Amino acid sequence: MEHLHLTLSIFLSFLMGVMAKSTQYLPRMIFTDKDTAVKRLSLSGHHAPVKIIPQRHRDAVIAVGQQEVILYDFQKTPVEQTVLWHCGNTSAAERSQDCRITVFQEMNETDLVFVCVAADAATRCCQMNVSSASPSCTSPSKVKKIVDSMKSSVTAKVEPSILVESGDSSSLYVTRSGQENSGIYRFGEKVIKPSNQNKEQHFVGLMFNRRKDDPLQNKVYAFYKARNCENHPQSYTWTPFVTQVCMADVGGSKSKLQRKWTSQMNAKLFCGNADTKQSFSELVDVAVVQAARWQDTRVYGLFRNEWGMSAVCVYTIQDIDDVFKNSKFKGSTKAFPLDRKRECVEDSTKLPYETLDMIERTSEMEQWVQPRNKSGPILINLHHNYTHIHVDTSQHMMNSNQAVLFITLNNGAIHKVIHREGEVLVGAEYQVFTNHVHILSISLQTSCRRLVVASNSELVHLDVENCGKYGDSCDECVLAKDPYCSWDNNHCVPHTHEDVQNGTAVDFDICPLTVKTGKDDIVQRVTLPYGSRYFLQCPVTSRHAVYRWNHLNKNTNCSVQDQSCFLHIDHVGPKDAGTYTCESEELGYVKVRAKYDLWLESRAGTHRSGWLPWVGVVVLLVKSLFC
Structure with missing residues (x-):
């Protein structure tokens, strides 16, 4: 019972912290297949x-x-x-x-x-x-x-695999998941297998990191989750790991680790917040964004926890490399055991027997790899499980200080996430499947910015440059903060690749945020009979905006439902007549979204104001007094 109370208190503490940021983690706009260009192909099961x-x-x-x-x-x-x-x-x-x-x-x-x-x-x-x-x-x-x-x-x-070509030869690196013989395998001129171990491991990603300044240190990194065998009441089912091997590794000597990795080291990945005891322990997927400097290459890790929540944490190869170079080995009393190599060597078969024996006994680091700048998750989803992640790795995105992520949900939707230094925005949610489906794979055609998504029954090809849907004003284009879009003095349009490569970026100061008066907005006239019910509808664009109704200088907040927010008028009477204005406000930008002029209908005619109906009430009252 004590453990249950502790777990619940940790969960509630974490939940309150996330709720404070919940708006930024919700999609700003929702696009269906009616809002974006979509091509569909039906697939049978084996296709x-x-x-x-x-x-x-x-x-x-x-x-x-x-x-x-x-x-x-x-x-x-x-x-x-x-x-x-x-x-x-x-x-x-x-x-x-x-x-x-x-x-x-x-x-x-x-x-x-x-x-x-x-x-x-x-x-x-x-x-x-x-x-x-x-x-x-x-x-x-x-x-x-x-x-x-x-x-x-x-x-x-x-399984995750990479093909490394070098001159006239090639090597293939492939992972194997499961309870037996799991690990990284290399095929080609020098075949290498993992050491015998019976840990259950499931690999989600594999990457090659080239060191142009020192090719001997070229490495392959794999990302996996391992089943936790600890019998501790607070232990999680899965633990996330990163492992590295040297490409120059040719295995040990004939007496020890022959044709097996001598350079492999493993470190746990932390995604969460240590202060609030928040943790995401199951690694689901990874996406790699290569950089000009190998140290700056980023790994976007997709995690979930045992409460059904998802998170994204970002690591750099520098973060990972620092742990492998400086951490103690698990169970070791010395930071740098004698002859235990941290660097790749030219001929691993010449390593001393004692060193190889030490390598075989332990390869796990004591220190965990922390997210970039120890910043914790950049994104948390309380409502759905994220299932796949893909990052735009086109050259113009890599040269800028921002990234566009596409993340699939367990209900078949897709989130478009903009990540720039110190800021994360879920810019849009795409709902292109008619039913809740399980997405098998996702990829981006960077040349034309088309997303290709596969389920068991369909292959969907959709446009993710939806600049025109953000609005018809400069302010609305800027508020979207979409690196794919810019304002051309007339419309919100997709960036040309030439513009981006030349360093042109969205200038958030080109149109200062202003208040729209709404004086030129179309006013809809509504005539209602006394005592009737009516809903006034206000269209919703951005879900990060606050919507409110104004009537007779009184504001009423409006809760968003689907793509609209409604004002319910029950038992229409004289007090309800007049002008209703629905406004949205986001980051100081205010715009009139809908305007209604409500009139009351009576047997004597139609009246906008409330004084004529009250004449009838006064007459009836006088009659009752004198009769």
Whole structure:
């Protein structure tokens, strides 16, 4: 019972802190498929893609399903579908088994991809040209060693993977999740596997970090959640981790850690607020934004907690690298055990036996990796579970001090989030699926700013440059704070890529926030009979604005419901006649959204003011006094 009270007090403390910021975490605007350009493709179950890869130079995407690869060309009407690969391309023996695609990676050369297909007994990999009319499966020398080393490796599903090309050779890094043999695997010239361990791990992301100034220190980072085996009443089910391996690692000596990682180190990720005991312990997804300096590369981690809430925390590779370089190892009494290397070495097979034994015994750091600037979550959602995260990594976004995030919800909606230094805004929610669906994959075509979203039944292609929907004034365009949009002196329009690359950004001072008088607004006349009921409707644009009704110099706040807020007038009488004005106010900007002139209807005619109906009341009163 004491533990329950403690847990509830922590939860309530956390909840009160979040509620203070709840408005900024709610979507400012809601867009349906009527508000944005949408293309839809129906999918059958086995066509449902688990991975979407936008094409670099055309309005098309490659959708990787369980048993086939399809190219969707959105420039064609109707959308053209071309099957690039299916399990029918494999041998008769493989087709008779449980054939499934497990690896699909774009290569450096345009239109070249690397694909692996696993059957029950083996895995077959090859290189393919997706622009070919009839793509064929080949194994050139550059990928031959990966192809050969992958034959005996069979994975059950698509896992995070990266293909690293270097000169005439390539290496494939693939994770494996589960309770047995989980970890990072490398295939190619030097095959490396994880050390034997029986921890349950589930990987959500894998990234390559290139050190141009010191290639020997090139590293691969993986992000995963591990099941917590501690029997403590306050322990969580999952613990989030980041792990690193050196690309130069070739394994240990013949007597210890041969063909196994010698450079692997693991550190826990913290996402929460230590002061309020707020914590998000289950890592759901990650998105990486590469930077010119390797230290500045950002990792956006998507987390949830056991209360069903979600959060986003941001880390830099510098944050992660500092922990791996400076933290004690878990269980160690010394900050720097003898001969325990923190840097990548040229030949790991020459490491002393004692060092390799120490590496095998422990690889976890004592210190946790904290979010960037120890700032805690940049975003929290109390109402829905977030499921996937994607960050715009186009060059013009990377060069600016801001980011646009697209995050899917468990009800099939998508949040567009603007993140700039010290500020986070959920700018829009897209509701493009008719029913609540589970989104499988999400990706952004950065060249045209089209979001591609896949569910079990549909592939949806939608425009996320909705500048014209923010309003018809400069003030409304500026209030949106959307880095995709700017004011051109007439309309709120999408930024041209040239403008952004030249350093042009939205200038929030180009139109000072002003109060709109509403004198030119259209007034709707409403005539109602006595005693009737009526709802006055006010259209809602921004959900971050405050809406209020004004009647006879009296203000009444209006609660937002769906896309409108209403004023209920019950039993209409003389006191209700007159002019009603609905205004919105956001960050000092006030605008009239609706204006009504309410008149009363009587047998003698229609009256705007209330004095004529009272004449009848006075006459009746006089009669009652003298009769």
